[in-house]
Amino acid sequence: MALRLFNSLHRRVEEFTPLFPDAESVGFYCCGPTVYDFGHIGNFRTFVFADLLRRYLEFRGFRVNHVMNITDVEDKIIRQVAATGQSLAEFTSQYTEAFLADLATISCLKPNHLPKATDYIPQIVDLIQRLEQRGIAYRAGDGSVYFSINKYRACGCCYGQLVTLDPEAQRRTERVSGDSYDKDDLADFALWKARVPGDGVVFWDSPWGEGRPGWHIECSAMSMAILGPSFDLHLGGEDLAFPHHEDEIAQSEGTGLQQPGRPFVKHWVHAAHLLVDGKKMSKSLGNFFTVRDLLGQGFQGREIRFLLISAHYRETFNFTREGLEATRSALARLDATVAQLTERAGSEAPETSTTPSALEISFTEALDDDLNVSKAWAVIFDWVRETNAALASGSVSPSAAAARLQSWLRVDGVMGLGGRPLEEVPAAAVALLEKRNAAKAARDFGMADTVRNELKALGWTVEDSKTGSKLKRL
């Protein structure tokens, strides 16, 4: 079996095979954040999903060249720069750093490349010039450069690969008409925006005068500069499918840089939105939570991660506080099993086995199926139950425990939950535990219960078993 993934380009699940089988890595691009503010967990749903897919590809033996861009020039950023008096770099770097810190908090591996749009102005200009030379880009009266969808189509190219849009049937929103500028056609989009007074000091020189790049062309420039004109996977939130990704395809393929018969991107993958109270989580609706907000409320990064990858990536998912709280119990159960295995295994080497474990086989089957995480969690929790039962029956040898643990660690290499960090038991708690043990031995259960409550107040719970009492962090 092989990994099958839904390809937005063909609207069906397809087997994933690399575009260039001999290449040393798979080209993997995910549209990153616009760094004008802290990202919210709706944004991070997409990034965690990208991280999961990247980790799974690696689990399946691919080497992945993971690129995530940072959009560091854009209208909102320019407004903020003007308002704060900071330089563009000063302003965007603080949110870029915050973004990377948040990614780490939710256990996302750092992408191999994190290109910033402002570092790719020459490449952007180059692409626009190519489009101009081919007659697909044109200069408008205001000094901006636009992409002509009609000219592009006249070259035999297809605009409308990711979405089926009938321009005539479109609603004429205010946004559309308000954005008309000097375009030949309403649907054309900006490649280079001429400098306007509101841009302040944010502008670059170009063959078309001072200005700044359009949003869409940035991703084309960065992805092709790093991964080449054709690459394997392009990810993003579903709201980016149109117009952002559609325009990326048009600009990138419009340059004619691809080898004949090669697409810009072989496989497009889109992550569905996170909802809050049934509505899309967004800055404009104000119904969002940042990673920092949730951390401040006492949640852990791994709990947020778990929740974000508990549902299939193509289904919208309703975020609730209750849902986040529920992850705690589930993770605790998983942690307890892993902790028991670790203890049982000791320093014993795992049983040698040349075949993957049942856990790994079922897990692989689940994720091969268009990254069916729900199925994967079912597999994992079935394994938890079975492992707990085996441990309780005493039938797990240290080397068998080590083997199970090793197998889990391989699976967790994809899920990225990690274990809950072990905390050293403070001396005060140890003393109380001993006091309770003594009380129990003396059959003074009133005292034992009192001490147990004192321990609880310190944040430790007691678990009694045949082999003695143990403290566990609450």
Add this chain to the structure above:
RNA sequence: GGCGGGGUCGCCAAGUGGUAAGGCACGGCUCUGCAAAAGCUGCAUCGUCGGUUCGAUUCCGACCCUCGCCUCCA
């Protein structure tokens, strides 16, 4: 208005033409001084109405509700 997703147990969420995974919560039992943890166990006929079929939650049609995109957006 156009296009695209959804409606499955209290909540979250898989899945299948032959009467429905898993997680959280809840109940019972075992274990325990009592708990906790763990195990066992109980709990749904799948939005509505029709159609196809020996049989549909799964296919088709209609309808209702809901979310998203339609050039700011992960």
